[in-house]
Amino acid sequence: MPTVLNFTSLKADLRAYLERGSVIDTTVYDQLPRLINNAEREIARALKIQGFINVVNSVMTNTEEAYAKPNRWRQTISMWITVGTERVEIFPRSYEYCRTYWPNPALTGVPKFYADYNYLNWLISPTPAADYVWEILYYQLLELLDDTIQTNWLTDYAPTTLLYRSLLECTPFLKNDDRIPVWENMYKESLGNLNTEDLQKIIDRSVTRQEA
Numbered sequence: 001m002p003t004v005l006n007f008t009s010l011k012a013d014l015r016a017y018l019e020r021g022s023v024i025d026t027t028v029y030d031q032l033p034r035l036i037n038n039a040e041r042e043i044a045r046a047l048k049i050q051g052f053i054n055v056v057n058s059v060m061t062n063t064e065e066a067y068a069k070p071n072r073w074r075q076t077i078s079m080w081i082t083v084g085t086e087r088v089e090i091f092p093r094s095y096e097y098c099r100t101y102w103p104n105p106a107l108t109g110v111p112k113f114y115a116d117y118n119y120l121n122w123l124i125s126p127t128p129a130a131d132y133v134w135e136i137l138y139y140q141l142l143e144l145l146d147d148t149i150q151t152n153w154l155t156d157y158a159p160t161t162l163l164y165r166s167l168l169e170c171t172p173f174l175k176n177d178d179r180i181p182v183w184e185n186m187y188k189e190s191l192g193n194l195n196t197e198d199l200q201k202i203i204d205r206s207v208t209r210q211e212a
Helices: 007-018 026-046 095-101 153-157 159-173 177-201
Strands: 053-060 066-068 073-083 086-092 113-116 121-125 132-140
Touching: 007 026, 007 159, 026 159, 073 113, 095 113, 095 121, 153 159, 159 177
Parallel strands: 086 113
Antiparallel strands: 053 132, 066 121, 073 086, 073 132, 113 121
């Protein structure tokens, strides 16, 4: 039967690779969950692939110009609203552009643009004139692993990437700097393989997908 990676087995793998972190080695044992979560956050910053895409369907509310971003949002891919029977794309613009384009938020219209209000909120311009069905595609930070969340997309589809990044997070903590190039090279190779696989199977949002 194939082996599977989960939060518990990942901690065990790290202890085996590091030869540290047993229950009595409390300094390392207690730190492993934090180092794993750090690894997950770094991978989310490095990868923009299908496994990190989420879709949210919501409603844009009449006369409301600001909206909270979804939990664990990292970067917006696209937005669409339904106007009548048609889906209409809302395009990204700067905050200043949106304010200049629609300076009076009390006036309403069909939304055309969105901007990052801040890290947690969007600004919509014009202010919606009705309730619109709203579809949002975005890159997310996956639910972070812990004792209650044993698996996520990384454990299921990119276990080596998660393992090598976790080992890379551990080495500075253990002051084992000579291992950093080893884990870094293996991590980068794993990232490259994921990106290559994703580029081969995904068509770009317009015509062809290009590497960033």
